[in-house]
Amino acid sequence: MASRIEPLIKEYKSDLESVYHTWFLHSSDRLKAFRTIKSGLNDVIQAIESRTFGNDFKGSPLEFVLAAICEQKQVFEGAAHAFYWKPKMRIPDIYENDEHQLAFGRFLKSVSQTTQEKTVLTEIMSLDRLQIKGLGPAVANILYFLHPTLFPPFNTAIVNGFNLLLGRKIKLGSWPAYLEMRAELLSMNEDHRSAFSKDLGAIAGFMFEIGSGRIIMEENAENYLRTEDAKREKTKLKRHLDVSNDIKENNEHSEMQYHLARLGHALGYKVWIAQNDHKRKWDRNVLGELSLPSLPPLNVPKPVADTISFIDVIWLDDRNRIMSAFEVEKSTSIYSGILRLHDLQLSLGSYDSKLCLICPDSREKEVRAQLFRPSLQQESVQRISYILFSDLRSDCDAMCKYGSSSEVLDRISKICGNL
Template sequence: MVEEIETGRFGVAYRGSSLETIVHSVAEQRQIFKGADHAFLWKPKLRIPDIYENPANQRAFGRLLHHCSGCSTADELLSGIRTIDQLKIKGLGPAVANLIYFLHPTHAPPFNTAIVNGYNAITGSKVKLGSWEHYLAMREGLLALNARYRDLLSNDLGALAGFLFDVGSGRYPAPPPDGDALSRQGWEERLAQARAEAVKFEKASAQQRETDRTHTEIQAWLRDLGRALGYRVWIAANDRSRLHDGARLGEGCLDQLPTALANGAGAESIRLIDVLWLDASPDRVAAAFEVEHSTTIYSGVVRMLDLALSGELHTSAGLFLVAPDSREGDVRAQLQRPAFSRISDLDVRYLPYGELDRHRGSIARFGSDLRGLTEISHRLT
């Protein structure tokens, strides 16, 4: 990104830029970074942040990141921050610290509304958003807190920031500053309730992680099987970066849909179909798969309808709802709803996880088309 800025290739928009790629990579790490891109989005009415219309400010921003990426001490880091603060670039404030934190997690804490609220609640401070001076003052306080409770925290300031985020976002209540016994009792009751809710949330999160793991695993099975049968494979655009066995799910698959699909009606829906198999020539879809682990089948069926109406299906294409063995009755019941009346026009088949797992190796080894999948799946309409 620094190189693009220095050579004038960065552009004048956040969307589609290298900065967007970086901020999204940061934001997906932890919940506390969700919404990190808001500070970098162009606000046309306010004309901020002023790093898109003003080339000098853009270059200063690039120099800051270049400087920080080469720093080895906290003093060097603070020098870079004070340099850009002197320029008073409109709309470019301490949200940049979220990027600097990933370069120097022991020197620069992340910064957002919830973290600031948590810090103020714990310390009684009045740190304000949007001010580098307030950020640097908070940083000093955080370093002192981190040193005091190092046995409970980490050298990485993200641990302390995560605690402050939980307090500032209301997940855990801050203790009453006056130390009143009655207030303290009320706080301890609220804390106990918050802890119980946290345990409940963690159990739900663990269940969701298992659901995501299974969904991704099935997509990987279908990806590998499709490639073994000689098809080109498309993985849903929003799932391509998911990891399976240490590798990106979309690795070795199509980076873009064929032009006819990408530019046709319903393209935004089609690009979210879990797995597509495409013939080598012509660019027609040979099979489409929607993995329905535990959710309703509505969105998956709608995407298949969009694909069918696009005209880009091969004449012998297969459409498969892939789900746990136990869900077939539920899926058949859902398809009886009036909203799915159009589904009778399609030859949609039910492919149980168990059948796919048992036979995918043999199909990959001995198969050459969709007949193996047709044999182990069940027609739904």
């Protein structure tokens, strides 16, 4: 088996457009997502416990979390579908059945508060015994972002790849089937640890590429030749366009960070740029050279400080208070960016800080729609404003020259709702 799998792993890792490179290895958004999603789950748990969760997926805090998961490249496309409320089938039965909703909340709370594999497995079995209609192992996509070294993601392509490679017949809607697949993936991952990673996202991506037809092997070759040729070429083209767009967006992302950094310096602030972006460049300028080498100690818990360190740009005053924080949006980061800023706002204490999304002009309507969410319009919640790429790009020089504080941003920032 090893001699058969190793060439496929080599193909997977050498393909620069495989999810191994575009998502697992080189996506900074993947690293940011773990804390963001866990924070969002806390909102889901609190809403269930306070009985304010609602009776629909749309508008619920769970929608916010699943949207952040779905942003994680091709592996998680469609991860939210299993949680959509389907009235005719009354599934998944966590929106109208109070007992099932509370049980789901207890499950999320327990698995998010433990580091023990045995505890998570016990909770999965307890949840499965309840036989909540429509609530199957799609929940594993949430578990992955809580325990990436213990629980792999789970979707049709991953299951298809697993079944093709190992000759199994694992089914999608069964927790026992998921746990059987998980056990074999853990064993395979251990056997090929030097090729994969302790993080199960790498081996899950391998199964995904087999199941989606990007990696061809004997078991799927005939099907590929018969029905998948045109589809695979279309998929390859889409993947190529996705990679090209990622490069363009990363360049724009670095450009906006550069403008925000030099504006912060011009206004007299200390500037922090997300720690994973220090090596990025814009117009031959290394972003890390415009940033503090390390984020100053903040009066917040360490998990919150870790989240803050991933915020794209932060301005601090001489007392190391955060005066402004910025998240630069790309096509895949709007939900997680809002969640990070919202999480920061809840942790800042008594002083105000400007929280701002920097977004492409083409996404203004989408950003406005997200900022109009009821949870972000409450009187107790500090409003998140937004600035368009074009405005920051064209007005940065003038603000550097004439501005004296972060209030200069008021000239180009926009706020949704009434203050």
